[in-house]
Amino acid sequence: MDANRLGLVSARLHYFQTVAQLGSIRGAAKALNVAPSAISRTIQALEEVLGLPLFERVRQRLKLTSAGEILVYHARASASELNQACSIINDLTGLRRGKIGVSAVESVTRGLLPRILAEFWARLPNVAVEVRTVGSSEALRLVAEGETELGIAFDSRVPKGTQRLAGASLSLGALLWPGHPLAGRSEVRLNDFAGERVFLSDATLALRSSIEGALLDSRIEFDPRAVTNSIDLMAKCVTAKLGVAFQTRVGVESELLRGELLFVPLRDPAMRPRRLLLASRAKTFPTEPPALLSKLLSTAIGQLDGM
Numbered sequence: 063m064d065a066n067r068l069g070l071v072s073a074r075l076h077y078f079q080t081v082a083q084l085g086s087i088r089g090a091a092k093a094l095n096v097a098p099s100a101i102s103r104t105i106q107a108l109e110e111v112l113g114l115p116l117f118e119r120v121r122q123r124l125k126l127t128s129a130g131e132i133l134v135y136h137a138r139a140s141a142s143e144l145n146q147a148c149s150i151i152n153d154l155t156g157l158r159r160g161k162i163g164v165s166a167v168e169s170v171t172r173g174l175l176p177r178i179l180a181e182f183w184a185r186l187p188n189v190a191v192e193v194r195t196v197g198s199s200e201a202l203r204l205v206a207e208g209e210t211e212l213g214i215a216f217d218s219r220v221p222k223g224t225q226r227l228a229g230a231s232l233s234l235g236a237l238l239w240p241g242h243p244l245a246g247r248s249e250v251r252l253n254d255f256a257g258e259r260v261f262l263s264d265a266t267l268a269l270r271s272s273i274e275g276a277l278l279d280s281r282i283e284f285d286p287r288a289v290t291n292s293i294d295l296m297a298k299c300v301t302a303k304l305g306v307a308f309q310t311r312v313g314v315e316s317e318l319l320r321g322e323l324l325f326v327p328l329r330d331p332a333m334r335p336r337r338l339l340l341a342s343r344a345k346t347f348p349t350e351p352p353a354l355l356s357k358l359l360s361t362a363i364g365q366l367d368g369m
Contacts, residue, residue, distance in 0.1 A: 071144065075137055077104045078116065082134045085123040135207060142208030146348070162352050163210030165194045165201040168293045169313025170214045170338075174366075178358045189351045197291075205341055211352045212359065213341045216269065220341050228340040228360035230367040232310040234273075235327045237300045242324070249329040259287040259305035261296045269336070273308055297323065310336055311369055338363060 080090040081101065091098040109116050116130035126134060148160070166175060171193060179191060194204065198215035205213035206221040213224070220226045236255065238245050244254055262284065263269040287305045290296060296307040297314050301322045308328065317323040340359050347353040 071141060074104050074108055077101050078108055079134060079137055079141075081105060081117070081124060082126055082130065085125070087124065139208045142211075142343070160349075160351055161190045161192055162212070162355055163192045163194070163204070164212045164214070164355070165196050165204040165210040166214035167198055167201060167216055168195050168291075169216075169310065171195045172293060173313040173315040174359075174362060175214075178355070178362055181358055182355050185354060186351055191355070202341055205343060208343065211342055211347070212356060214338065214359070214363075215341070216336050216338055218339070220339070224341045224343055225345045226339055226341055227345065227356060228363040230338045230363045230365075230369075231335040232312060232338055232366060232369055233327050233335050234269075234308055234310060234333055235325045237297065237307045237309050237314060238324045238326060239300055239303050240321060240324060242303075242306070244326065245324050247326050249327045251330050252328065252333075255284070255306060258284075260284045261299055261305050261307040262286045262289050263296070264289045264291045269309065310338075312338065312366065338366065 077090065077094065077096075077100075080094055081087055084090050084093060087098050087101050087105070091101050094101070105116065112129065112133075114129040115127050116133060117124040118127055119125070145161075164175070175193065182191070183189070192210075194201075194210065196204070198218045201210075201213040201215040202218055202221050202224060204210045206223050212227075236244070236250050244250055247254075262273065288295075288299070293309065293313045296309065297317055299305060300307050301317060311318065311325055314323055314325070318325055340356070340363050342352075342356060347356060
């Protein structure tokens with residue numbers, strides 16, 4: 063059951079949230095399959111009741127005003143609570159249906175999450191899971207604003223209104239292909255890769271700051287072959303022997319298991335372990351589906367600690 067589909071959220075508020083999300087009345091009208099004039103009148107009526115504008119036009123897009131930001135924040139929180147109530151009621155019927163939102167970094171959605179979802183659906187096959195692959199800060203923001211129940215991120219502070227459920231400290235290492243000159247080492251340092259083709263993460267990944275800090279301390283300059291926010295691209299390029307990359311084991315588990323990639327720990331003094339964490343708006347869930355998924359993820363992340 064969904065609060066919007068059940069009519070528990072007013073049409074006026076639903077129209078406003080859709081415009082806020084898409085930044086356009088026309089875009090919202092298309093998504094909702096209603097006339098743009100109907101949405102425009104609804105927003106105007108809402109602004110008249112509140113006595114303040116909710117949007118301002120910036121470069122052909124509608125941007126929330128301060129009043130709009132306040133309203134959308136509490137509207138999302140309210141929708142999250144209503145959806146949770148629907149899930150509780152749904153559980154009382156014994157159907158065990160519903161939907162859970164998860165926001166996570168790519169390395170988790172690529173490696174850890176599929177295995178956990180397989181176990182989850184073996185127990186609750188009728189529960190849908192909406193997964194958003196985003197950056198670390200965005201993953202936790204979505205949890206704080208009530209858009210997802212669970213968030214998994216690297217090297218981030220838990221924002222206000224959220225709870226840390228589990229965490230793990232993960233070593234950084236070099237991803238190499240079998241046959242690379244350094245593949246037989248038990249550990250390596252960044253200066254071992256001076257002059258090599260390297261794939262670096264871009265500034266949108268928390269991994270970049272970890273690598274940059276160590277590079278500054280070691281006074282090494284790399285000539286990156288590519289800079290990307292895609293863990294998948296880095297893994298495939300290393301597998302193709304196009305260069306090396308630096309990453310944790312999370313996200314490349316399949317390639318490591320098949321022997322397509324090798325992980326050699328980096329032992330530079332300035333190279334700090336990365337911190338993976340699981341967060342939610344509450345430490346416990348009143349219904350079985352989110353409680354089970356939270357438990358499975360907490361256990362899996364705890365088992366990664368120290369790797």
